[in-house]
Structures are given as structure tokens and as C-alpha cells.
Amino acid sequence: MKKPFFLFICFFFVLHGLSLRAQNLELIRSLRHKLTTTPEAERFEIFNDLAWEYRWAAPDSTIFYAQKAYALGQDLKLATGLAKPLNFIGVARNYQGKRLEAFDAYDKALNTATQQNDSVQIAYSNNNLGRLFFEQGLLSRSYDYFLRAQALFENINDSSGLAYTYQSLANLYKLQQDNAKAESNYLKAYRIRMHGGRTRDIMAALVMIGRLYQETGQLDKALQYLHRADSIGHVINDEINLADIKTYMSEALLNKGQLNAADSMCTAGLAVIVRMNTTRMMPQAYMTMGQIKFAKNELAQARKYFTLAMEVATRANELNTKMEVFYWLWKLSLKENNRAGALENQNQYLILKDSLNDLNVARQVERLQFEMDIERKEQENELLKVNHAKNEAVILQQRLQNIILIVIIAFISILGLVQWRGSKKRREVNDMLERQNQFIRSQREEIVDQNQTLSKHNRQLSDINHEKDTLMSIVAHDLKAPLNRIKGIADIMELEGGLTTDQHEYMDMTKNATQAGLDLIKDLLDVHMLEENVTPHYTTFDISAFMLEKVDAFTPIASAKQIHLHITRVESEQVRLDADYLSRIADNLLSNALKFSPSNGTVEVAAGKTADHFWFSVRDEGPGFSGDDKQLMFQKFRKLTARPTAGETSNGLGLAIVKTLVDRLKGEIILNSEPGKGSEFVIRFPLG
Structure with missing residues (x-):
């Protein structure tokens, strides 16, 4: 150096x-x-x-x-x-x-x-991007990055990175109040940390689990894991983290009503925090100590610790802590019969609460601005990639032009040499060209004849197709009436009662069969109607109300299969589309998602609006689509490799109807799917 x-x-x-x-x-x-x-x-x-x-x-x-x-x-x-x-x-x-x-x-x-x-750094980059979006409240985007990081860490067998990802996913699930999944991921990370043997990582994993149990009211479990973390902290003599753990344990003991144990535990932790001047831990430690003294009715001591917490929070400008202190000072003044003090502290508490509400609004605006900036940067990156591809295409074109120019020059040189060798050769070439021209003329005449024949065949096929559509429509309408009568008779027989168990089962089979036939006829009529050149009827409506109505309509079907159907993102935005077309598209996608999803799975619905288009998506945890399926999925009557998970019927028309309607609205369909990993349909419509 x-x-x-x-x-x-x-x-x-x-x-x-x-x-x-x-x-x-x-x-x-x-x-x-x-x-x-x-x-x-x-x-x-x-x-x-x-x-x-x-x-x-x-x-x-x-x-x-x-x-x-x-x-x-x-x-x-x-x-x-x-x-x-x-x-x-x-x-x-x-x-x-x-x-x-x-x-x-x-x-x-x-x-x-x-x-x-570099698979390792690809995984860490995905995990880092997920944490960044998580901290900004963009949970859906962070979840995608976490899952990609998890898959990569599993493939390269990086246990440390996998533990980080499990903890990131656990934090996300905890924020969504999905405590079961949060607990599962925290425990997975803990087992990996135990296997790795790094004491500090094990202690941190135990604290995370203990805090989760404490926040969900499982105080005995919380104390169990916090005691383990405390024991490990003594092994490595990590005083400051031990003090933090003791503060958490004292909170759990306070909530259990074990005031003397809580007092002793918090006193020990607070002594270390004060001695090492760890400002970030002081407010919460003082607050916990004050609450313990308040619960023990030692009001003078409680006021002392609340005042110390206020001083530290004021220096650090921690508004949440200050608001909490004013709340407890208000309760303390009421207990002391100090009405003036209670009123003053209550007013200060309410003022700070309003300030925090304003701050939360500002942070939400900041998150939205961050998301917009990220989208803008991503669009700029895509534009740069397109421009780079264009530049490469221009360079390639210039190279081809140079090659062609060289070939032309060589050809001209050879042609001059041929002309120099004699007129005899030119006459032979002219004779050959004349024969070729005659051959071309004869081929042209033959092509004209073939075109006329093909035109005649096309007219015949069009007539046959029209007759087929007419016949299909007549047959479909004529079949509906007897099927409806069969279904009605089955309903009447059930209402009259007196049926045996086997007869009930036969009635159910009859009704299911007739309903499947009616569904098929409805899809056939829809396909026939949609193939006609019908102009969409555009209206303006609120997309959030539309999506809520759709989810409510399919919730009973989802509940019957124990599938969690929910909306991950939707905004109250006005869109202008054909509401009937959009309703049919959503019905078919939601029906397929529920039909092919396993029990205890999840189906997620989202919608949004950008500057130039409206979109909505349906994501499931079904079997996904293979490469062959993607080639055939929008063709009529094509049944793909996946099968309904509860024996439902599938006639192969749903996605064909979706494709026809989306094309009619000048939209596009984006499919994100891998075999065995579920699928996501994203439908985009231009706002113009």
C-alpha cells in the first residue's frame, strides 16, 4: 500500500x-x-x-x-x-x-x-431488495423477492442466507398478523442457527421467537425462549444484549402479574443500560420500570422512571415513546387524584397522537412516492435495455450492409470479367434467362388458378362453419330445457322427502351431472356469441367495489375447499371498460384458480391503475402450466395436464373465453407460471 x-x-x-x-x-x-x-x-x-x-x-x-x-x-x-x-x-x-x-x-x-x-450474490440481492420494499410497506413486492431469495439459497445450500430469508419472511408475516407462518419461519431460522453453532446468531433467533410469543400473549413460551437467550448471552458475556433481553423478560413477567420478579429483572437490565449509556434502549427500559412501579402502587418511583423516559425520548425525538409516557403520566395523575396534572398530560397525549397520525400520513405519501420512483427507474432501465438492443441491431445491420457491399463489388468484378470473355457467353445467358422467364410466367398462371380454387374452398368452408354454429346454437338451446326439467324433478323429489341414503346420493349425482351439462351449454353459447363482431359497451365504475363483489361471490366456493381467497392490493379508482366483459374474465380466472388449487391453499387477487393502463391479477398455488400447456391453453376444448383438485368438471372453454374478451378490449394477458409452483394471470387494459 x-x-x-x-x-x-x-x-x-x-x-x-x-x-x-x-x-x-x-x-x-x-x-x-x-x-x-x-x-x-x-x-x-x-x-x-x-x-x-x-x-x-x-x-x-x-x-x-x-x-x-x-x-x-x-x-x-x-x-x-x-x-x-x-x-x-x-x-x-x-x-x-x-x-x-x-x-x-x-x-x-x-x-x-x-x-x-453468481448465485450467492443473486440470492443476497433479492433478499436485500425484499427488505428494502418491506421497510417501505410494499409487502407484495417484498414477498416476491424473499421467495426468490429462499429458492436460490436452498439450491446453493447456503444455510446462513436461508436463515436470514426465513427471518425476513417471518417479519413480513408478523406484520400481516399471520402469526402461525411467522412462528414457523422463526423456528426454521432458529434450527439453522443452532446447526451453524454461532452463539450470537442463536441468541438473536431466540429473542425474535420470544418477542413474537410475547406480542401474541403467549407469555410462558415467551419467557421460555427469552430465558434460553439470556443463558446464551451469559456464555459470550454480551452485557448490552443481555440487558435488552432482561427488559423483554420483565415486560412478560409484568403482564403475568409477577411484579416482584419483574421489578428485579428490569432493575438488573436497566443498571447495565445506564452504565453503558445505551441511549436507544433507555426509553423502553425506563417505561417498563415505571409500569412495574405503577402496578406495585409505588407512585413516586413510577413518576421518577416515567420522567427519565421522557427526558431520553425528548433528546432522541422519539414521538411514540413520548406519547406513551404522557399516557402513563395521565393515568398516574388520575391515581394520585391530581386532576390538573391528569388533564395536562391527557392533552399532551392527544396532541402527540394527532401529530403521529399526521406523520403516518406523511410516511404513507413518502412510501407511495418511493414506489412511483422505483417504477419510474424500472421503466428507465427497461428503456435503456431497449435502446441497447436497438443500438446492437443497428451495428449488426451496418455490418451486414458492409458484407453485402463487398459481395456486390466482387459480383460486379466477376460480371465485368465474364463480359470481357466474349459475347457468346452473353447470348447463352440471355437464352437461359428467356427460358427462366417462360418458366416463371407458367408458374404465375398456375398460382392464379390455385388461388381461385382456394377462394372457392374458403367460401364453402365459411358456409359449413356458419351451418355448424347455427346447429350448435339450436342444439344447445334445445338441450337446456330437458336438463333444467331433470334438475327441477330432482329438486322436487328431494323436497318431498322419503328418500334413502343411496337415493339421496343418486339425486346428488343426477343434479351434478345436469349442472355440468348446463355449464357446458352456457360456455358453448358464450363462445358462439363472443365470436360474433359485437362492439363492447364501455362504462365507468369503481374497481375496488367490483373486486370486492367478485371475491364475495366466490368466497363460499373457496370456503368449501378450505382455500384462503383474499385481495392483496386494490385502490378506489374509476376505470372505463365493459363491466360485463370484465366480470366474465374475472369469473373464469377465479373459477379456474379455485378449481385447480389444493385445500388449505391461497388465491390472491389484486388490481391497480398506472398512468397508461389498468391491470388486475389472480395468483394461485395450483400445479402451474407446462410448456406444452402454454401452447394450447387458449384453444377451445383443450384440456390441459392439470386436473381439478376436488373432482370438478372442466370443459376447456374458460381460458378461450378469457382470451376472446381480452382481445375484444384490446388488452393483453401475461402468465407467470412454472410447473408445481402455481400460476399468476395478469390482465392489462389500456386506459385510452
Whole structure:
């Protein structure tokens, strides 16, 4: 290493000495020493390790060392691993609150890892993007990234990365109040951490599980896991995390009414937090201690701790904590019969509550702006890719033009040589051309005759097709009446009663068979009607009300198969479409999703509107579509490889009707599906 660079690093560490107290100083010193002794070509991983160690206290330092690693990796022309420093830059930007810059870094890391076929960094990039979207409240997008990361980590057998992804998914499920799935994923991460044997990771996993049980009111389980975390913390002598765990345990003991145990536990944790001046933990620790004293009716002590919590929260500008303190001071004043104090604290509590509501609205606006910025960046990236493809096409075209020009020049040269050799050769060529022209004229006449024959056949086929459609319509209408009578007779026989169990079963079979026939006739009539050139009837309606009506209509069918049918995203937006066409499209997609989904599965519906189009989607956890299925799926009467999971009927017309209606509305169908991994239909319509 050159001397000026070494001096700069030393000066940089002096400036940031105070902020490094939370880092592994011994490891940082060791890495800094390696930079002075390792050849430049081998410093890539050292720069990355330094960048990672600085991520908490000094994200600027993380960016500095990650950029050094990236530049060195480019100079060395590394075939893999170049995305790692880009991921670290994204982590640092996220800690700085620069979300868009973090997205740019993660996206660049994902593209770089994809180009290098680096599965590890592709997985970490997906997990990082998922965490970024999760923190901004974009749960649907974060879920997709988490699932991709999980699949990649499983394929490459990276247990540490897989544990991170399980914890990310658990946090998402907990936010959605799906506590069963949150618990399952936390426990999976814990088992991986136990197998890995890293004590600090095991302790963190135990705390996450304990906090989940505490928040869901399972206090005995919460204390069980927090006690395990406390025992492990004593093994590695991690005082500050032990203090945090003791605070959580005291909350659980307080909720169980074990006030003396809670008091003792919180006192021990608070002493460490105060001694080590850990500001981020102080407000909650003081609050918990105040609540314990309040419950023990030690009101003077309670006021003391609430006041200390207020002081720390005021310095740190933590509005949530201040609001909670004012709430407890209000309750404390009421208990002390101090009406003036109670009124003052109540007013302060309500003011802060209103302020937090305004702040939540502002954060929601910020999240929406972030989502719009991300979509804009993604569109810009797509445009750049298109322009790049166009440029490559232009370059290829220019190369082809040069080749053609060379060929033309060579041909002209040869032609001149042929002409120079004599007129005899030219006459032979002319005779040959005349024979070819005669041959071409004869072929042209034959083509004209064939075209006339084909035109006649086409007219005949059109007449036959018309007769077929007319016959199908007549047969379908004539079949409906007897089938309806059979169904009506079966209903009357059931109402009259007196049937045996076997006869009831036969009646059910009869009704199911007639209903299947009626459904087939309805689809046949729909297909026949839709093939006529009918102009759509456009009206304006609210898409959120439309989607809620559709989900309500299919909820009984979903409940019968124990399928969770819900809307993941919908906005109250006015759209202009043919509501009847859209209703038929939604009915067919929802019917197929429920028909081919297994019991205890999930069917998700979403809708939205962008600047230039309206879209809605239906996602299921069914068998998905194979490559052959995708080629045949929109053809009439084509039954695909998948079969209904509860013995329902399928006539192969639903997707054909969907395709016809979407084309009639000038829309497009996007299918995201892999065999065995479910499928998602996304329908897009232009707003114009």
C-alpha cells in the first residue's frame, strides 16, 4: 500500500473513533493491519470485510471501502463476487435513509451477479431488495423477492442466507398478523442457527421467537425462549444484549402479574443500560420500570422512571415513546387524584397522537412516492435495455450492409470479367434467362388458378362453419330445457322427502351431472356469441367495489375447499371498460384458480391503475402450466395436464373465453407460471 493512502486510513479512523464502539474493534484492527501487508491484488475481500464491519456505526466508511473493493474487482476482472461490494453499498445507503440510492445499488448488484452467474450474490440481492420494499410497506413486492431469495439459497445450500430469508419472511408475516407462518419461519431460522453453532446468531433467533410469543400473549413460551437467550448471552458475556433481553423478560413477567420478579429483572437490565449509556434502549427500559412501579402502587418511583423516559425520548425525538409516557403520566395523575396534572398530560397525549397520525400520513405519501420512483427507474432501465438492443441491431445491420457491399463489388468484378470473355457467353445467358422467364410466367398462371380454387374452398368452408354454429346454437338451446326439467324433478323429489341414503346420493349425482351439462351449454353459447363482431359497451365504475363483489361471490366456493381467497392490493379508482366483459374474465380466472388449487391453499387477487393502463391479477398455488400447456391453453376444448383438485368438471372453454374478451378490449394477458409452483394471470387494459 502506498504511504499517503495508509495515512488517510489512520486519520479516518481517528475521526470516527467514537462511532466505532459498537463494532468489532479487534477485527477492524486486524483487517487494517492486513491492508498494510497484503499485496494489492489480494485486497478485494479485505476491503469487503471492512465495509461490512462499518455498516452500523459508520455507513460512509462502508461505502468508501465497498467502492474500493468494486474498483479493485473491476481492475482484476474478477469472474465472480463483483456484486458483493455493491450489495454492501446498498446496505449503507439504506441505513442512511437514502432508499432510492439503496435500490440503485441493489439493482446494479443483481444485474452484475446475473451477468457473472453468481448465485450467492443473486440470492443476497433479492433478499436485500425484499427488505428494502418491506421497510417501505410494499409487502407484495417484498414477498416476491424473499421467495426468490429462499429458492436460490436452498439450491446453493447456503444455510446462513436461508436463515436470514426465513427471518425476513417471518417479519413480513408478523406484520400481516399471520402469526402461525411467522412462528414457523422463526423456528426454521432458529434450527439453522443452532446447526451453524454461532452463539450470537442463536441468541438473536431466540429473542425474535420470544418477542413474537410475547406480542401474541403467549407469555410462558415467551419467557421460555427469552430465558434460553439470556443463558446464551451469559456464555459470550454480551452485557448490552443481555440487558435488552432482561427488559423483554420483565415486560412478560409484568403482564403475568409477577411484579416482584419483574421489578428485579428490569432493575438488573436497566443498571447495565445506564452504565453503558445505551441511549436507544433507555426509553423502553425506563417505561417498563415505571409500569412495574405503577402496578406495585409505588407512585413516586413510577413518576421518577416515567420522567427519565421522557427526558431520553425528548433528546432522541422519539414521538411514540413520548406519547406513551404522557399516557402513563395521565393515568398516574388520575391515581394520585391530581386532576390538573391528569388533564395536562391527557392533552399532551392527544396532541402527540394527532401529530403521529399526521406523520403516518406523511410516511404513507413518502412510501407511495418511493414506489412511483422505483417504477419510474424500472421503466428507465427497461428503456435503456431497449435502446441497447436497438443500438446492437443497428451495428449488426451496418455490418451486414458492409458484407453485402463487398459481395456486390466482387459480383460486379466477376460480371465485368465474364463480359470481357466474349459475347457468346452473353447470348447463352440471355437464352437461359428467356427460358427462366417462360418458366416463371407458367408458374404465375398456375398460382392464379390455385388461388381461385382456394377462394372457392374458403367460401364453402365459411358456409359449413356458419351451418355448424347455427346447429350448435339450436342444439344447445334445445338441450337446456330437458336438463333444467331433470334438475327441477330432482329438486322436487328431494323436497318431498322419503328418500334413502343411496337415493339421496343418486339425486346428488343426477343434479351434478345436469349442472355440468348446463355449464357446458352456457360456455358453448358464450363462445358462439363472443365470436360474433359485437362492439363492447364501455362504462365507468369503481374497481375496488367490483373486486370486492367478485371475491364475495366466490368466497363460499373457496370456503368449501378450505382455500384462503383474499385481495392483496386494490385502490378506489374509476376505470372505463365493459363491466360485463370484465366480470366474465374475472369469473373464469377465479373459477379456474379455485378449481385447480389444493385445500388449505391461497388465491390472491389484486388490481391497480398506472398512468397508461389498468391491470388486475389472480395468483394461485395450483400445479402451474407446462410448456406444452402454454401452447394450447387458449384453444377451445383443450384440456390441459392439470386436473381439478376436488373432482370438478372442466370443459376447456374458460381460458378461450378469457382470451376472446381480452382481445375484444384490446388488452393483453401475461402468465407467470412454472410447473408445481402455481400460476399468476395478469390482465392489462389500456386506459385510452
